[in-house]
Amino acid sequence: MIHDFYNIFLPQSCLILFILIELVMSFFTNIKKYNLARPISAFGICIAVLLLTSVQTEPQYFGFFNSVMSDNYTLLFHFMILLCGFFVVLLSKNIDQKLKKSGYMFQALLLTAILGGMCVVSANDFITLFVSLEVLSFSTYFLIASTKDYFSKEASFKYLITTAVSTGVFLFGVSYLYGVSGSLDLNEIYEIVINKPHSMLFSFSGILIVLGLIAKLALFPFANWVIDVYKGTETSVLAYLSTIPKLALFGIICRMIVFPLGRTVELTFVLCFIALITALWANTYAIREKNVKAIFACSSAANASYVMLTASLVSVYNLSTVIFYLVSYVIINICAFSFLNIVESNNLGFNLDKFKGLFKTNFGISIAYVISILALAGFPLTSGFVAKIYLFSAIAHSGLIFIPFLLILLILTVVALFYYLKLILPIFENIDEVKNFKCAFSQSFVLYITAIITVLIGLYPEKLIELCRFIAYNI
Amino acid sequence: MDNLISIPLLIFLPMFLSFFVLSPLFTSNETTIRRFVKTFCSIHFLYSILALVLYSPAKSYISQIHFFGLDWIQALGIKFVFEIDSIRLILIILTSFIFFLASLASKRVIRKNHKIYYSMFLLLMSAILGIFSANDMFVFFLFWELELIPAYFLIGGDYGKEYNDNAKKSAIKFVLFTFLGSMFMLLGILLLHFYNYTTTGILSATFNDIFTASLPVGMQLFISIMFLIGFGVKLPIIPLHTWLPDAHTNAPTPISMVLAGVLLKTGAYGIFRFNYEMLPEAFKIIAPILAILALINIIYTAFVAYAQTDIKRIVAYSSISNMGLILLGLCAYNQLGVSASVFHMVAHGLVTCGLFMICGIVYQRFKTRNINELTGIASVMPRLFAFALLIVLASIGVPLFAPFISEILTIMSAFFSELSLVLKFCSVFALPLLILSSCYMLKFLHLSFYGEQKSGLENIDDISTHEFLILISIVVGLILFGIFPNGILGVI
Numbered sequence: 015m016i017h018d019f020y021n022i023f024l025p026q027s028c029l030i031l032f033i034l035i036e037l038v039m040s041f042f043t044n045i046k047k048y049n050l051a052r053p054i055s056a057f058g059i060c061i062a063v064l065l066l067t068s069v070q071t072e073p074q075y076f077g078f079f080n081s082v083m084s085d086n087y088t089l090l091f092h093f094m095i096l097l098c099g100f101f102v103v104l105l106s107k108n109i110d111q112k113l114k115k116s117g118y119m120f121q122a123l124l125l126t127a128i129l130g131g132m133c134v135v136s137a138n139d140f141i142t143l144f145v146s147l148e149v150l151s152f153s154t155y156f157l158i159a160s161t162k163d164y165f166s167k168e169a170s171f172k173y174l175i176t177t178a179v180s181t182g183v184f185l186f187g188v189s190y191l192y193g194v195s196g197s198l199d200l201n202e203i204y205e206i207v208i209n210k211p212h213s214m215l216f217s218f219s220g221i222l223i224v225l226g227l228i229a230k231l232a233l234f235p236f237a238n239w240v241i242d243v244y245k246g247t248e249t250s251v252l253a254y255l256s257t258i259p260k261l262a263l264f265g266i267i268c269r270m271i272v273f274p275l276g277r278t279v280e281l282t283f284v285l286c287f288i289a290l291i292t293a294l295w296a297n298t299y300a301i302r303e304k305n306v307k308a309i310f311a312c313s314s315a316a317n318a319s320y321v322m323l324t325a326s327l328v329s330v331y332n333l334s335t336v337i338f339y340l341v342s343y344v345i346i347n348i349c350a351f352s353f354l355n356i357v358e359s360n361n362l363g364f365n366l367d368k369f370k371g372l373f374k375t376n377f378g379i380s381i382a383y384v385i386s387i388l389a390l391a392g393f394p395l396t397s398g399f400v401a402k403i404y405l406f407s408a409i410a411h412s413g414l415i416f417i418p419f420l421l422i423l424l425i426l427t428v429v430a431l432f433y434y435l436k437l438i439l440p441i442f443e444n445i446d447e448v449k450n451f452k453c454a455f456s457q458s459f460v461l462y463i464t465a466i467i468t469v470l471i472g473l474y475p476e477k478l479i480e481l482c483r484f485i486a487y488n489i
Numbered sequence: 490m491d492n493l494i495s496i497p498l499l500i501f502l503p504m505f506l507s508f509f510v511l512s513p514l515f516t517s518n519e520t521t522i523r524r525f526v527k528t529f530c531s532i533h534f535l536y537s538i539l540a541l542v543l544y545s546p547a548k549s550y551i552s553q554i555h556f557f558g559l560d561w562i563q564a565l566g567i568k569f570v571f572e573i574d575s576i577r578l579i580l581i582i583l584t585s586f587i588f589f590l591a592s593l594a595s596k597r598v599i600r601k602n603h604k605i606y607y608s609m610f611l612l613l614m615s616a617i618l619g620i621f622s623a624n625d626m627f628v629f630f631l632f633w634e635l636e637l638i639p640a641y642f643l644i645g646g647d648y649g650k651e652y653n654d655n656a657k658k659s660a661i662k663f664v665l666f667t668f669l670g671s672m673f674m675l676l677g678i679l680l681l682h683f684y685n686y687t688t689t690g691i692l693s694a695t696f697n698d699i700f701t702a703s704l705p706v707g708m709q710l711f712i713s714i715m716f717l718i719g720f721g722v723k724l725p726i727i728p729l730h731t732w733l734p735d736a737h738t739n740a741p742t743p744i745s746m747v748l749a750g751v752l753l754k755t756g757a758y759g760i761f762r763f764n765y766e767m768l769p770e771a772f773k774i775i776a777p778i779l780a781i782l783a784l785i786n787i788i789y790t791a792f793v794a795y796a797q798t799d800i801k802r803i804v805a806y807s808s809i810s811n812m813g814l815i816l817l818g819l820c821a822y823n824q825l826g827v828s829a830s831v832f833h834m835v836a837h838g839l840v841t842c843g844l845f846m847i848c849g850i851v852y853q854r855f856k857t858r859n860i861n862e863l864t865g866i867a868s869v870m871p872r873l874f875a876f877a878l879l880i881v882l883a884s885i886g887v888p889l890f891a892p893f894i895s896e897i898l899t900i901m902s903a904f905f906s907e908l909s910l911v912l913k914f915c916s917v918f919a920l921p922l923l924i925l926s927s928c929y930m931l932k933f934l935h936l937s938f939y940g941e942q943k944s945g946l947e948n949i950d951d952i953s954t955h956e957f958l959i960l961i962s963i964v965v966g967l968i969l970f971g972i973f974p975n976g977i978l979g980v981i
Binding site for chain 2: 334377388392393394395399400403404406407410411417420421424425427428431432435439442444475476479480483
């Protein structure tokens with residue numbers, strides 16, 4: 015037990031320690047002069063990243079009675095979650111100023127959410143997975159509602175309802191799976207299932223489990239929350255919402271699809287269908303939207319659907335493309351949301367017309383923002399281009415049946431280009447009113463660093479792809 | 490001596506300079522930027538001429554860029570390989586030349602937003618050169634997509650007097666059309682890449698490594714049609730052409746020159762590279778249908794051009810018509826057809842460039858492009874009239890000018906094609922239909938230049954020195970290749 019603790023659980027326990035520190039600090043709110051909430055959690059995340067080096071990954075390590083596992087795959091996802099968490103902490107300056115006293119609580123919740131995300135990825139049985147999922151979602155409810163205005167409360171409530179329903183579906187599926195296999199351990203289930211003839215009940219349980227999980231990814235049956243929640247949520251929380259739950263959920267779904275659940279053809283087709291419907295819905299919905307946040311909501315749902323479609327076609331090659339896509343996508347997303355964060359701190363509002371003429375007055379930040387949007391649309395010289403080609407190549411390599419799916423996705427990316435263009439074009443317009451943006455160091459730091467990473471991956475993707483392939487082939 | 494020519498330098502230097510011009514490090518003084526870009530373009534042109542001088546068909550320029558000793562994306566076998574063979578070399582020189590002319594023509598037209606304009610100008614140049622010299626399908630696709638960003642800003646941007654609100658709409662139309670086409674193209678590339686991998690076992694996207702002989706014909710046809718949609722948007726082939734007149738009309742003059750002069754040729758080049766060379770079996774089946782489409786291109790747009798009142802639109806439709814001729818040459822599927830097409834690309838590039846320049850000069854002086862309001866320009870601007878006469882004569886295929894030779898060769902190649910009777914039929918019909926081009930071009934010349942001079946226009950200046958330089962170099966080029974066609978045909 016203590017070995018398990020040293021071998022794989024140090025980063026998580028570091029986070030737990032810092033959560034406790036934040037909570038303790040929140041008692042001493044009289045010290046208003048120095049608000050230490052953000053530095054403490056940033057420091058904690060840095061320590062956790064350092065402690066990632068202590069994690070044993072080769073060979074695969076199963077700890078705590080096989081309930082938690084660790085390998086290179088989980089290590090990469092942990093690193094990405096922590097990185098995104100670090101950026102979110104840096105971006106949370108606005109909300110920190112708004113919350114004042116409860117800033118410590120906010121940071122504690124954020125760290126809890128990161129902890130939950132990490133545990134979701136490394137879960138190796140369904141009980142652990144369920145508990146970690148709840149940790150992730152409960153902290154998310156409060157994070158969304160943290161500004162305490164009407165819209166954020168509404169958003170939080172919507173998210174709560176949807177996630178609660180989906181959790182019910184998930185548990186229902188797990189109970190069936192337990193009935194089929196007699197175990198909750200992913201490895202044991204895999205061994206039992208591989209020796210058994212294919213049963214309909216098993217496919218059914220697999221479909222239910224994945225359906226329960228995809229609610230947080232805003233895929234089709236549970237997609238309706240996404241626009242309202244994005245509209246009502248503060249941007250730094252959005253930066254969290256569009257990255258960390260995505261990484262965590264895709265992390266576990268991909269692994270489950272490759273391991274026990276992917277042996278069913280039904281699941282593949284259900285997921286393809288879901289992904290396609292989501293892509294159609296999200297891309298067409300965004301055309302008429304005027305609110306920037308709502309467009310980003312649609313874009314995040316659409317991107318999740320591309321990843322889902324590829325992930326559902328089970329192969330390690332596809333897995334490597336999915337990992338690459340996720341890594342580049344979260345970085346791009348953080349970049350875009352840090353721009354929105356700067357906009358928010360200048361009280362500009364999120365109507366597209368408000369962005370007019372930014373290019374003249376704020377050259378640097380608007381260039382970084384344009385890079386992020388072009389990357390989302392998949393233009394060359396950015397990581398989005400490589401990710402798009404690599405992901406779609408996986409679908410093309412999966413077989414002739416999927417060519418129509420690919421064709422539809424490709425046409426939908428043209429629709430997507432339309433609304434992405436809508437996001438950046440007002441920036442280049444000339445208006446007389448000159449508005450100079452103020453941005454804090456932390457915000458511009460995140461913005462520029464993510465934009466630079468986006469361009470660097472776009473120019474030189476080979477190392478990252480190699481890493482993704484290594485991880486995918488060794489899972 | 491061969492080491493003098495570096496392809497990466499030829500392609501990527503404009504890209505680096507474009508970022509440099511855009512960055513705050515570079516001055517925002519208008520004249521300095523313009524002179525810088527102008528000088529760079531002229532040096533680039535001389536450099537590409539040097540490449541022609543040093544070129545020998547036995548040994549084409551090949552270069553591969555390694556990223557820290559590795560290929561670009563090994564998982565897909567994508568390499569940054571560039572190769573310049575004879576056809577590419579001619580197109581690259583054409584590109585370089587037309588961009589040089591366009592940089593000269595930007596002088597009076599661009600009044601605002603110089604930084605964006607000139608940096609996007611250089612980026613577009615880099616993208617087009619990349620398209621012509623890439624030797625890898627994905628790298629080709631990369632440049633194909635990259636070109637959209639500068640093209641949007643150049644067509645839709647507000648650069649002063651010629652700007653109107655339609656420019657932005659037509660730029661978006663252009664981007665969406667091309668992006669849609671390029672998505673079909675991406676599907677084709679992915680399929681071709683995948684099937685090549687499964688049949689030959691080579692994980693590579695380089696043109697030389699693609700062997701399609703063992704592909705089933707149905708699949709070849711499907712892939713070929715995907716490519717044709719992609720390139721057909723750019724070329725344009727008739728049902729996909731609606732973006733072109735808007736984009737060409739609303740863009741500033743130098744950009745219209747570049748669009749018609751070079752950008753359309755990327756589509757024809759793509760059809761040659763992908764459909765003609767890599768999927769010959771499917772191309773032989775499609776070619777007759779494509780030839781009929783080309784014929785429709787020639788006829789339909791000629792009639793449409795005749796009905797136009799905007800002089801820029803006339804020129805835009807005439808270039809669709811000419812692209813149909815280039816397509817017909819490719820459909821002939823013989824050596825003569827290819828060389829005739831490439832020759833016509835050059836000839837038409839020069840002609841359309843000159844025509845757009847004349848339209849730009851006219852619009853700048855008279856503030857209108859409506860053919861019914863323009864009259865008697867010849868008496869006010871005799872020198873412009875001389876050039877207009879020469880270029881219009883060249884465009885309708887009068888002997889001693891380059892288009893004459895290329896048109897005759899194209900139609901001959903289609904007539905001698907061994908593919909199908911349809912080609913002969915098309916060539917027989919295309920020949921008399923070329924007369925239509927003289928109808929609309931002479932209408933343009935007649936209505937706008939002849940006639941009585943309007944009152945109140947006495948003070949209009951004739952062409953200035955830099956305009957004279959542009960027009961004279963175009964005319965010299967046209968006559969040079971008209972008298973001495975081996976200059977191009979010999980290289981091919």
